[in-house]
Amino acid sequence: MGGESDLHRLIAAMSAELQPGTHVFVTCAAVPPGLTPRMTFREAEGTTLILLRAEAEAAGLAWQFPCRMITLTIHSALEAVGFIALIATELARHGMGVNPVAGFYHDHLFVPEDRAEEAMAVLARLSAAALPPKPPLSPDHLPS
DSSP states (O other), rough: OOOOOOOOHEEEEEEEOSSSOOOOEEEEOOOOOTTOSSEEEEEEEEEEEEEHHHHHHHOOOOEEEEEEEEOOOOOOOOTTHHHHHHHHHHHHHHHHHEEEEEEESSSSEEEGGGHHHHOOOHHHHHHHOOOOOOOOOOOOSOOO
């Protein structure tokens, strides 16, 4: 049931799925009834929620950071070293911040809403660059 921990295999085999909707970050004392946050994390200062913007607005909650969620579909091991660091570094090279969240099976990236497609392209290039090069076709394998 453990995930992949080899960095090269993680990068080469990852695919990214852009999830629907715009998410936002909210802080409150506790999760208000009726909300279905994507993530809940308790800190000393309050409880952080990541939820759809429409849900936050309907509940009258102040929010920050309109973002899109990208799911990395490879099952990464929780103890994998460098996977998110490499991805965050590559996005930073393009001037893009990211808020990563690790789930049991997958990592999820929250990127600025207006840069989601750009982030998807960066991730695709990163993964393609990690793939082993394809061997050249021999002349007898070329179409006639």
